[in-house]
Amino acid sequence: MDKILVVEDNMELSDTLCRSLQAEGFTPYAALSLAQARKYLDSGIDLCLLDINLPDGDGFAFCRSLSENTAIPVILLTVRDGAQDMVQGLSIGADDYVTKPFRMDVLVSRMRALLRRVRNRRPEDGSLYCGDVCINKKTSKVYKKDCPVKLTPNEYQLLLLFLEHKNQTITREQILEKLWDVDGNYVNDNTLTTLVKRLRQKVEDHPQMPKMLLTVRGFGYKAVDYEG
Structure with missing residues (x-):
């Protein structure tokens, strides 16, 4: 089962997301802060659902770090629906940008599509x-x-x-x-x-x-x- 890191400081939304993901066959890991999220990075995470506004830092910076230092794909989940925020998120390495509120079935479809794309990528570094x-x-x-x-x-x-x-x-x-x-x-x-x-x-x-x-x-x- 794919391991999904859910970085969301709203506990109620985090619980709802994790229950829904589990019902869809994923293995969710809930992190209410960036500090908690970093502890899961050695757990073989397949995809990260990342809020932008977090209590101990900026989700954009964490997204950039994941993009530069890991192969973990990122979907940003945020209430910030401005074009500038979306462009910024995608330009620093996010693979998708989903605004709240969202339909769970649509999110899951986008997650599965992203996981397929990631697994079909062919590296150019000889790996x-x-x-x-x-x-x-x-x-x-x-x-x-x-x-x-x-x-x-x-x-x-x-x-x-x-x-x-x-x-x-x-x-x-x-x-x-x-x-x-x-x-x-x-x-x-x-x-x-x-x-x-x-x-x-x-x-x-x-x-x-x-x-x-x-x-x-x-x-x-x-x-x-x-x-x-």
């Missing part, structure tokens, strides 16, 4: 994406929902191989030919099984959730954007 996992090839770093994932060198090389051939079945033999450990030793078949298991534990969610790394029986493995 590789699969589901909510990203490899930044320039820095050799791995992220899951914008949170760093610590991998061993062999785990990283295996994930890189999978993502470079996303949606393609890679045989165990092909993997074993390409994958060597850091000391130049050949990775054997049993080690590969263990390596795949460890990698799954780090980049996939709960075992009952959709899978990113699929076993193709009798052949090998393939990475997909999630299979139910």
Whole structure:
């Protein structure tokens, strides 16, 4: 389920939003201030609903920070319906601007559309994406929902191989030919099984959730954007 950060200082509206989002299949996180909101940024947030007028700061500044430092999309929710405010919000990185009052079904539709657009984006920096996992090839770093994932060198090389051939079945033999450990030793078949298991534990969610790394029986493995 997509995790939605709701930054709204009106407790009644925040509660209503969170209940409605939960009923729509989202996992909401309520923050009544920017200080509370910052505590949730390492929770794998998929989208932020952000009020502009908050008790401990300016929502515009927080929006700019999210835009510059994370990949979390932002929808501004505000009573400020002036064209200048809307232009300012969109120019500093907001993905959408919704004025209060609003219809919940319309907001949810815009949220789902934004999440689809974000997941369909293709980066120009050489990064590789699969589901909510990203490899930044320039820095050799791995992220899951914008949170760093610590991998061993062999785990990283295996994930890189999978993502470079996303949606393609890679045989165990092909993997074993390409994958060597850091000391130049050949990775054997049993080690590969263990390596795949460890990698799954780090980049996939709960075992009952959709899978990113699929076993193709009798052949090998393939990475997909999630299979139910």
